[in-house]
Amino acid sequence: MPATRILVVDDHPIVRLGIRQMLSADASLSICGEAESASDALRLARSAKADLAIVDLSLGQGSGLELIKALHAELPQLPVLVLSMHDEALFAERVLRAGARGYIMKHEAIAGLIGAIRQVMSGRIYVSERMAQRLLERLGSNQELAGGRLGNLTDRELEVFQLIGRGLGTAAIAVELEISIKTVETYRSNIKTKLELKDAADLIRYAVSWTEER
Numbered sequence: 707m708p709a710t711r712i713l714v715v716d717d718h719p720i721v722r723l724g725i726r727q728m729l730s731a732d733a734s735l736s737i738c739g740e741a742e743s744a745s746d747a748l749r750l751a752r753s754a755k756a757d758l759a760i761v762d763l764s765l766g767q768g769s770g771l772e773l774i775k776a777l778h779a780e781l782p783q784l785p786v787l788v789l790s791m792h793d794e795a796l797f798a799e800r801v802l803r804a805g806a807r808g809y810i811m812k813h814e815a816i817a818g819l820i821g822a823i824r825q826v827m828s829g830r831i832y833v834s835e836r837m838a839q840r841l842l843e844r845l846g847s848n849q850e851l852a853g854g855r856l857g858n859l860t861d862r863e864l865e866v867f868q869l870i871g872r873g874l875g876t877a878a879i880a881v882e883l884e885i886s887i888k889t890v891e892t893y894r895s896n897i898k899t900k901l902e903l904k905d906a907a908d909l910i911r912y913a914v915s916w917t918e919e920r
Contacts, residue, residue: 710827711738713756715747715773716789717766721812725760725789728819735823744768744776751781758827761806763790763797764868769883771804771861778805787826789815792868798837800861808832856916858900866893870910871917 712729714737716722722740729735739754741747744765751759759777763770774786786806790797791813798809808826810818814834825832833841859867862883869879876894880887894909903909 707734709734709736710823711736711755711757712823713737713739713741713747713750713754713759715741715744715759715765715770716762717742717764718762721762724815725819728816732820735820742766744770744773747773748776748780751777751784756784758823759784759786760789760823761786763788763792763801767882767884769862769865771800771865774801774804774806785826787822787832789819794834794837795840796856796864798833799841800864802831802833804861809837810834855901859897863893863897863900866890867897867913868917870894871913871915873914 712735714722714725716725719742722742726737729737738756739750741750742765745768747759747761747765750756761770761774761777765773770788770790774788777784777786782805785808786801787808787810788797788801788806789810789812791811794809794811801809808822808831810822810832811834822832856864856867865883866879869882874882876887876890879890883890894906897903898905898909901909901912903912
């Protein structure tokens with residue numbers, strides 16, 4: 707059987723190196739391309755004939771979530787496995803809704819990445835056991851998934867909130883997400899309303915505090 711061809715999308719070279727080293731031990735897996743931005747990833751996905759894409763949510767340019775949606779729309783046959791440092795409880799369901807087939811956190815990758823790849827390539831969805839249990843509990847009780855007030859934010863609002871927490875201003879967020887300053891201001895206003903925050907200072911304090919806890 708030919709090796710499974712994998713496209714790796716992550717803006718940190720050291721992470722891409724680590725993935726290469728992990729996969730090099732398995733002759734049935736090979737990396738057919740690497741990208742650090744959403745635009746490069748989409749371009750490579752069209753030409754590299756990958757069997758699977760491993761995608762981080764935080765990219766140097768563009769949005770990981772928007773990339774997943776674009777890949778799913780343009781290349782629906784290409785399964786996507788998200789490998790991220792972000793909290794699975796908050797993001798796993800979002801990436802599955804966007805079209806991904808699995809979610810694994812980076813601190814679990816050494817022991818679990820190859821298993822996650824095999825599960826996704828077999829046509830199944832991969833999440834951790836605790837996340838699978840949460841999803842099942844939600845289906846059983848018809849309640850919102852855990853995530854606190856942040857669970858009320860849309861995907862874009864959550865991305866903007868994270869960037870605020872990283873210290874980026876409105877103009878920098880607009881560049882990072884490739885949207886207009888006015889659009890960012892609208893997201894900021896919506897976030898304040900949904901999180902019941904009084905003003906911009908409260909929003910920054912809350913976002914920074916949340917980010918530092920991660």
